[in-house]
Amino acid sequence: METVDRAIFTCDDCGASAPSFGIEYDSLGYPVCPGCETAAGPLERRRVGGGSAATEPAQ
Structure with a gap:
C-alpha cells in the first residue's frame, strides 16, 4: 500500500x-x-493589504 502524505x-x-x-x-x-x-x-478573515473581510463593502 502506498501512502502519499501531502x-x-x-x-x-x-x-x-x-x-x-x-x-x-x-x-x-x-x-x-x-x-x-x-x-x-483565529479571530477574523481579512484581505491582505486591507481591512477585515467582514467590514469590506460587498462588490
Whole structure:
C-alpha cells in the first residue's frame, strides 16, 4: 500500500485549493489564499493589504 502524505490548503471563502508548499503566509504566519488573497487567522478573515473581510463593502 502506498501512502502519499501531502497537505492541501483549501480556502474557506472561495474554495481554492493548492499544495501547502505553494502557499504564502502573512507576517503573523497565517496562510494567504492564492485565489482571493484572504488571510485566515483565529479571530477574523481579512484581505491582505486591507481591512477585515467582514467590514469590506460587498462588490
